[in-house]
Amino acid sequence: MTVRFWGVRGSIPTPLSNEAIEAKLVDALRGAQGLDLSDEQAVRDYVSALPLHMRGSWGGNTTCVEVRNNAGDLLIIDAGTGIRELGQHLLSSEFGKGQGRGAIVFTHTHWDHIQGFPFFVPLFIPGNRFDLYACHDHLEDRLRYQQAPKFFPATLEMMAADKTYHQMLPTMELFDGRMKVSAMEMDHPGQAFAYRVEADGHSMVMATDAEYRDLVGDYWQKYVDFFRSADVLVFDAQYTLREALVEKQNWGHSSAMIGIDLAVDARVETMVFVHHEPTYPDDKINQIFHDAMRYLDRVPASERPRVVVGYEGMAIEL
Amino acid sequence: MTTEVVQQGPAIIARVQGRVDAYTSPALDVALATLPGAGQHLILDLSGADYLSSAGLRVLLGLAKRARAEGFQLRLSGLGPAVAEVLEIAGFVPLFEIRDTEASALAELAAGG
Ligand SMILES: [Zn+2]
Ligand SMILES: [Zn+2]
Secondary structure, eight states: OEEEEEOOOOOSSSOOOHHHHHHHHHHHHHHTTTSOOOOOHHHHHHHSSSSSHSOOOOOBBBOOOEEOTTTOOEEEEOSTHHHHHHHHHHTTTTGGTTTOOEEEEEEEEOOOHHHTTTGGGGGGGGOEEEEEEEESOHHHHHHHHTTTTOOOOOGGGGGGGGEEEEOSSEEEEEETEEEEEEEEESSSSSSSEEEEETTTTTEEEOOSSSSSSSSSHHHHHHHHHHTTSHHHHHEEEOOOHHHHIITTTTTTTHHHHHHHHHHHHHOSEEEEEEEETTTSOOOHHHHHHHHHHHHHSSSSSGGOOEEEETTTTOOOOO | OEEEEEEEEEEEEEEEEEEETTTTTTHHHHTTTTTTTOOEEEEEEEEEEEEHHEEEEEEEHHHHHHHHHTOOOOOEEEOOOHHHHHHHHHHHOGOOESOOOHHHHHHHHHOOO
């Protein structure tokens, strides 16, 4: 199984500002003082050794994750703006020739999880076939509404690929049984659903957008059970713990510290933080991650999950 | 996790021992639910607490909210480095009155501080 991240930003696309780029350049040049960077290769080596948040960005596109099983079947989770780039990438495969087949499953239909849909080029190519799944009702109507002529020039009907809409069941088999997908309702305004995808003996859980209103008892345990022993847990860590529990209570998102507690209790292998807060610059997201690592440090080494910050282009091979 | 409750002067002292996490924090919540009595203040001594998870932090937060609503004074005392670090990481330090020791918290409350 391969899990690839095309959009990891929460709530709204977040392009880097000129000020942010300038600040990164200043930091990089200050860090280069005293180094011999007289030939180009030395410059390239120096830049590529910088941490991602200094040489680039975690990414500004909203939620989109690609999951492939070993047979190469394509499951896309959410159609945030990251799906546009995925669509470009797919054009060099059978999807560019109208011979592609894939599935898109939606956690929910908040803007940041559907707004890339009208820009997903493989959907405009006749012959491609997509199965579209959601736990929410009337998925087709919701997508059509987003592309009503008042809001967008290309209607859903202009997307010439073959589209079949499905009501997601608690557990479903996709691709003739080569992938199993289970759903769980999460606490989020208007509801969101987490998905556990299993294939080839591996499992990934996509758990965004979600707030954890209680951190104990049966409430806690149902999430621990759903995340149990996942190879990858993709987790909504938009807020700091204080924001999640105090300032932004009931806003529908969670924090890295709660994620770590869940991942430890569920014995998750790798945890990926996503749905980054749009007002947080890259270095603040890095700081939150380092704080989370300090929190994780207190857990015995044998019980610690691997924890990473999700970024655009990141791929995890299982 | 255990909670020992003693009264000393104007304060009820609750001494927490052990690990406060998703599985033990409900017991702490129950132990603290009826504390302090009318006209009393509360010192939560954490010198015996060696591990605090987000669930434990949530209990502390609930206690702070209740202190404001019910008008009693709350002091945390005796935070070991591990517990102090978790409060700091969570950004919770400004939400609490934290004293080094149970004795210093008690002296302050006795002095009407
Ligand atoms: Zn979202
Ligand atoms: Zn949402």
